[in-house]
Amino acid sequence: MRPFTFNTTPxxxxxxxxxxxxxxxxxTLCGDRVLLVxxxxxxxxxxxxxxxxxxxxAGVSVTVFSDVQADPPEAVIHAATQAAAGTGGVIGIGGGSSIDVAKLVALLAKxxxxxxxxxxVGMAKGPRLPLIAVPTTAGTGSEVTPISIVTTGASEKxxxxxxxxxxxxxLLDPDLTRDLPPHVTAATGVDAMVHAIEAFASASPNNNAISRALACEALRLMGPALERAVHQPHDMDARADMLLGSLLAGQxxxxxxxAAVHALAYPVGGHFKVPHGLSNALVLPHVMRFNAETAPEPYAALAPIAFxxxxxxxxxxxxxxxxxxLAALSLRCGLPSGLSGVGISESDLPLLARDAMNQSRLLVNNPREVTEADALAIYGAAL
Structure with missing residues (x-):
């Protein structure tokens, strides 16, 4: 077994x-003054x-910063950091964007x-303020990841x-996901499944036995639970399985x-303001088919676990x-069948393919090399 490192929320x-x-x-963790993001x-x-x-x-004084946007721009991070002055800790409540902002505020304010x-990678050194994450969607797994995504400029992430x-x-409370709209449940749920699939198949030298085991368990939970959570939103067993599956996939x-699913999804979200989970869902099956031409084994191993x-x-x-x-599951959950369903046309695809090539930190983890021509072809298949 090759050496690896595994970090997660304590x-x-x-x-x-x-x-x-x-x-x-x-x-106990933050003291008597906190910023809630x-x-x-x-x-x-x-x-x-x-x-x-x-x-x-409980005697805790709270400053609320409630201006988080989806795919948060740098200006939001700066404003939230200013609001953290004098606080002893940060609490992020919401989806991945709110928790991502809370992470950076805890770092930058301290x-x-x-x-x-x-x-x-590895540029954030700390120290930081104490940090609590309370996810209200079952998707990003941001509550257990060392990653925060920021929109820089007009569309770059x-x-x-x-x-x-x-x-x-x-802090995972499945009751907080009970009233998520069906389309949010669907998109964030597929996002979590993408995390598990890409982690299992990753070409990263840090691909490890713990991550693979967690990915398998995440898909075992989410494969049968997602459709129930979408169509029977108060099925709390399904909600709990999705929330736990999302966390495991995040770990x-x-x-x-x-890898490449996320690399190709980011330009879709950046240029067309498509939610991240939906962007992933739209390109997922097409990236998998591309990869399966040379590296089918990880997908074949996962297939019967999820389905x-x-x-x-x-x-x-x-x-x-x-x-x-997976493509059929997205359709059954009410998600669009292709990029054209979110306003993207064939003339937009070269721009997306060029921008996807900027995601080198992700593409290097893909089990098959992706060129700009490959990205263009994948987007074409996803149209």
Missing amino acids: SIRMGAGLLDELGGIAK TDPGMMTTGIVDRALDCLRK GGQALADVYG MGVVSPVIIPDLA AFANSPV PALAGLEVPQAALAFADE
């Missing part, structure tokens, strides 16, 4: 109703109000580094990747990094059937 708590224990948890949509759900009530009853200096920004505690790809009906197929057939079943 403490994970999961259970229905755990949000009501946030006050005591935060008091969230987005405008979350402010309308009642979840933030519950959190604030619990925190204040460590003295500038945002421009922490982009890339850059990552901060460092174990320093892994939260101290992830997997945090240590065995993602037991695919057991018994030969390796090439299983790999392609897995891609087909």
